[in-house]
Amino acid sequence: MKSVWRNxxxxxxxxxxxxxxxxxxxxxxxxxxxxxxxxxIKDGGSWVPWTESxxxxxxxSLLDAxxxxxxxxxxxxxxxxxxxxxxxxxxxxxxxxxxxxxxELKDADIVHFRQILGDxxxxxxxxxxxxxxxxxxxxxxxxxxxxxxxQTTQQVSEILQYCHAGxxxxxxxxxxTGLVGGSVPVFDEVILNxxxxxxxxxxxxxxxxxxxEAGCILESLDNYLKSRGHIMPLDLGAKGxxxxxxxxxxxxxxxRLLRYGSLHGNVLGLEVVLAxxxxxxxxxxxxxxxxxxxxxxxxxxxxxxxxxxxKVSILTxxxxxxVNVAFLACEDYVSCQKTFTEAKxxxxxxxxxxxxxxxxxxxLVLKHHDGTRDPLPDSKESFYLVVETTxxxxxxxxxxxxEFLQSAMEKELIKDGAVxxxxxxxxxFWKVREGIAEATIKAGAVYKYDLSLPLKDLYNLVEDMRxxxxxxxxxxxxxxxxxGNLHLNIIAPKYDDKLVAxxxxxxxxxxxxxxxxxxxxHGLGFMKPKAIYYSKPPAAVQVMKGFKDLMDPHGILNPYKxxxxxxxxxxxxxxx
Amino acid sequence: xxxxxxxxxxxxxxxxxxxxxxxxxxxxxNVKMSMNPFCEIALEEALRIREAGKASEVVVVSMGGPQCxxxxxxxxxxGADSAIHVSTxxxxxxxxxxxxxxxxxTKEQPQILLLGKQAIDDDANQTGQMxxxxxxxxxxxxxxxVVLGDQRNxxxxxxxxxxxxxxxxxxxxxxxxxLRLNEPRYATLPNIMKAKKKPISKITPEELKVEIQPxxxxxxxxxxxxxxxxxxxxxxxxxxxxxxxxAHVI
Numbered sequence: 001m002k003s004v005w006r007n008x009x010x011x012x013x014x015x016x017x018x019x020x021x022x023x024x025x026x027x028x029x030x031x032x033x034x035x036x037x038x039x040x041i042k043d044g045g046s047w048v049p050w051t052e053s054x055x056x057x058x059x060x061s062l063l064d065a066x067x068x069x070x071x072x073x074x075x076x077x078x079x080x081x082x083x084x085x086x087x088x089x090x091x092x093x094x095x096x097x098x099x100x101x102x103x104e105l106k107d108a109d110i111v112h113f114r115q116i117l118g119d120x121x122x123x124x125x126x127x128x129x130x131x132x133x134x135x136x137x138x139x140x141x142x143x144x145x146x147x148x149x150x151q152t153t154q155q156v157s158e159i160l161q162y163c164h165a166g167x168x169x170x171x172x173x174x175x176x177t178g179l180v181g182g183s184v185p186v187f188d189e190v191i192l193n194x195x196x197x198x199x200x201x202x203x204x205x206x207x208x209x210x211x212x213e214a215g216c217i218l219e220s221l222d223n224y225l226k227s228r229g230h231i232m233p234l235d236l237g238a239k240g241x242x243x244x245x246x247x248x249x250x251x252x253x254x255x256r257l258l259r260y261g262s263l264h265g266n267v268l269g270l271e272v273v274l275a276x277x278x279x280x281x282x283x284x285x286x287x288x289x290x291x292x293x294x295x296x297x298x299x300x301x302x303x304x305x306x307x308x309x310x311k312v313s314i315l316t317x318x319x320x321x322x323v324n325v326a327f328l329a330c331e332d333y334v335s336c337q338k339t340f341t342e343a344k345x346x347x348x349x350x351x352x353x354x355x356x357x358x359x360x361x362x363x364l365v366l367k368h369h370d371g372t373r374d375p376l377p378d379s380k381e382s383f384y385l386v387v388e389t390t391x392x393x394x395x396x397x398x399x400x401x402x403e404f405l406q407s408a409m410e411k412e413l414i415k416d417g418a419v420x421x422x423x424x425x426x427x428x429f430w431k432v433r434e435g436i437a438e439a440t441i442k443a444g445a446v447y448k449y450d451l452s453l454p455l456k457d458l459y460n461l462v463e464d465m466r467x468x469x470x471x472x473x474x475x476x477x478x479x480x481x482x483x484g485n486l487h488l489n490i491i492a493p494k495y496d497d498k499l500v501a502x503x504x505x506x507x508x509x510x511x512x513x514x515x516x517x518x519x520x521x522h523g524l525g526f527m528k529p530k531a532i533y534y535s536k537p538p539a540a541v542q543v544m545k546g547f548k549d550l551m552d553p554h555g556i557l558n559p560y561k562x563x564x565x566x567x568x569x570x571x572x573x574x575x576x
Numbered sequence: 577x578x579x580x581x582x583x584x585x586x587x588x589x590x591x592x593x594x595x596x597x598x599x600x601x602x603x604x605x606n607v608k609m610s611m612n613p614f615c616e617i618a619l620e621e622a623l624r625i626r627e628a629g630k631a632s633e634v635v636v637v638s639m640g641g642p643q644c645x646x647x648x649x650x651x652x653x654x655g656a657d658s659a660i661h662v663s664t665x666x667x668x669x670x671x672x673x674x675x676x677x678x679x680x681x682t683k684e685q686p687q688i689l690l691l692g693k694q695a696i697d698d699d700a701n702q703t704g705q706m707x708x709x710x711x712x713x714x715x716x717x718x719x720x721x722v723v724l725g726d727q728r729n730x731x732x733x734x735x736x737x738x739x740x741x742x743x744x745x746x747x748x749x750x751x752x753x754x755l756r757l758n759e760p761r762y763a764t765l766p767n768i769m770k771a772k773k774k775p776i777s778k779i780t781p782e783e784l785k786v787e788i789q790p791x792x793x794x795x796x797x798x799x800x801x802x803x804x805x806x807x808x809x810x811x812x813x814x815x816x817x818x819x820x821x822x823a824h825v826i
Binding site for chain 2: 321
C-alpha cells in the first residue's frame, strides 16, 4: 500500500523548500557564477551551462529567433533565501530568489492591518497560517507570516494601497484549490484571503444574472441558484471549496465548458481592486456592452497578478429538469473519438458533458476513493466515457439518448454501457470521474500535466509516457475529451528529480510540436511560468509583461508566478 | 416460479422538495421522478433469485397514470421479464393498492410478492402488510436477507427494533424490503435495448373488479416549522435562567 504523503514531514524537505538562512545545494558550475547567462541546468543527468542543454535548445528552436526581443536585465540580487521550483516545473532547474525589492513585514505593518480589519481579520499564528501557506496538493509551501481576511472591497483597497506604497508583496487567495501553486506564497508574501467576502448581492431571475462577492464558494452559489431555477455555468471537482473569485482569476474550465462555454463568455462584469488600491468598477450586468475596451477580460485568467477580483457578475443558465448520465466502455481511443462525433451529431443541443478516463484511472479511483462503485464491473475495456445530456423534456431526451446509444452499439463504437436511472446513480457515475484527482494524491507522489491537444492525438502522449517510464511510474490519462483537454498524471512512489528529467521537457516539447497548450485550464501559477514559451511566442509574452508593468508597477501582486521573470526571459533571449 | 414485484414512481430521492403555495401537496411539476429506492431493492432481489435459478419469471407492476410506463421501462431495463401497468387516474392510497395487488396476485399466481417496505413520498409502510392480510398470505417485512429453501419456503431475516429476527414462511408469501438487503444494479445498455421489446400489458381496476374509493381527503400540506438557530449563552447563570424560564425543563 503506497503511503500517504500528505502529512509526512520528511518529503517536504525533499522538494528543496528552504527556511530562512539556509542555502540549498547548488551545482558546482552554478556556484561559481550565481547569476546571468552561465546559469546551469541538468541535461541528461549532468550539470551543463543552459546554453549547451540539448533538451532546452530543442525546445527553444521551435521559437523564431528573430521574434525574440532582447531585454535589459534588472539584475535581481539573489539572497541566501532561495527556492527551487521543484516537483516537475519548468525545464531545467530554476532557482527563484526572494525579490529584494519587496519589504519585509514589520510590527508596524501588522498594527496598521489590525486598524483596517480589526483583530479578527488578521492572523499571525503559524498554526493557522499552515493551511494558507500550503497548496491543495501539498507540493508547495510558502512562509507567509500574515494572513488577512477582509470583509469589504474598501478594506481590500486600503490593504493594497498600503502594500503598494510599502512594497509589501501580496498573494491573493480564494479556496486554495489550485493545482499549479498559484494560490500560496513562495516566500513571505502577505496572504490576502477573500473567503470572508461571501455575500450574494443580487439575482435577477428574468435574465439569470447573479452578482456576488469573490469569496462565495461555487457549490453554495449552485445551491442558491438551484432553488431559483438556475445553475452555475461551470462545475468542477473542487466545487465544495473553490471560490468564484479564484475561478474567474484562473479562467476555470470544468465539466460543463462543452455546453456553457468558458468564463470569458459567462462573466458579465467584475469589480477589481488594482495593485495601488484603485477600485475598478466593471461590474456590469448587461449581456451586451460594446462601450470601449472590454477590460474585464484581462483579469479573467490573470491568476491574481493584474488585480484582485472582489465581485463577480455572471450569467447563469436555467436549470433544466431532464438530466441523463451514461457511463460507456470503449475498446480503444479511436472508438472514443468516433463516439464523440456521433454524440455531437445525434445528441446535438442536449449534450452537456463528454469526459473520458482510461482503465488505469478507473482502477485507481475505485481503489483509493471511498464510496465509488464500478458502473460496469463485467466489462474489462480500456476506455470509459461519461456522457451527460441536459434538456427540458424528459421523454424527448431519453429517446434521443437511447437512439444514440443503440446506433453507437450497432457500429461497435461502444462495447457496453450503463444509463443512470435516478439522480443518485447519476451522481455515482460522476463520482468515478471527479474522484480521480483526489485518488491520485492518495496513491503516491503525483505529477500533473494539463494539456490541450488535437483530439486525434489526445491519448498518444499517455501511451508514449507509459512506454518511456515503464516500471518507474504509473501513467494515467483522463479529462475533458469534449474540449480536447487531457489530464496526464504520473504517479510515483516518491517525488524524484530523475523522474522529472524523463518527463520534462519531453511532455512540453511533444505538446508544442502539435501546437497544443501546456496548461489547458490549470494556469501557470508557480509551476509553469517558463513553460509559457512552449505555447506562446516571445513577442506575446513581452506584451503580457507590458500589461503587468502597467497594472502593477511595483510587482506586488502574486509575484514569481504566471510570467517568467525578467532574468529568466533575458537569459533565454540572449541565448538565441 | 413467478415473482411479482410492485414498484412505485416517486419524486427522486435526491431532489429537494417544495410544498405548493396552495398547500394542496408537494410540487411535482418539472421535478425529476424515479423508481422508489426500496422498490428498486425489491426488484433487484427478485432478479437475484431468478439468476440463482430459484425462479423462472420476474413480473414488475406499477399503478397510476401513463407516466408509470417510464418506471416500468426502468424495471425492464434492470432485467424484469415483463411488466403490468394498472392504469387509473384516481389517487391511489395504500388500501386501494393492496386491493389491486390482491386481484393481480389472484390472477398472476406468483409464489412471492415483493415490495419495498415504504414509499419515500408518503412513508406509509402499509401496502405490504395490507395485501398479505387480504390474501391471507404469510408476510416478512423489513427484510435484510432472503434465502429460498427447498420445501417451497423462504427464510427471511428482518430488521426490527431489537435487532434481527429470522422467520421461515411457507410460499406463497409477501416480503417487503429494507435498505440493507442489496445494492441494486445499474441498467446496462444490452438490457435497455432488450427492454424495448419486452411486453407491458395494460389493465384497469374495473377489469380487475376492484372498486377504488378515496379513503380520505388531504386537507393541507405544509412544511414542518423551521428549526430555530441555537443561542450562545454568556454564563452558567444565563443558561440556568433560560432552561428554567424559557425552555421550562427545570
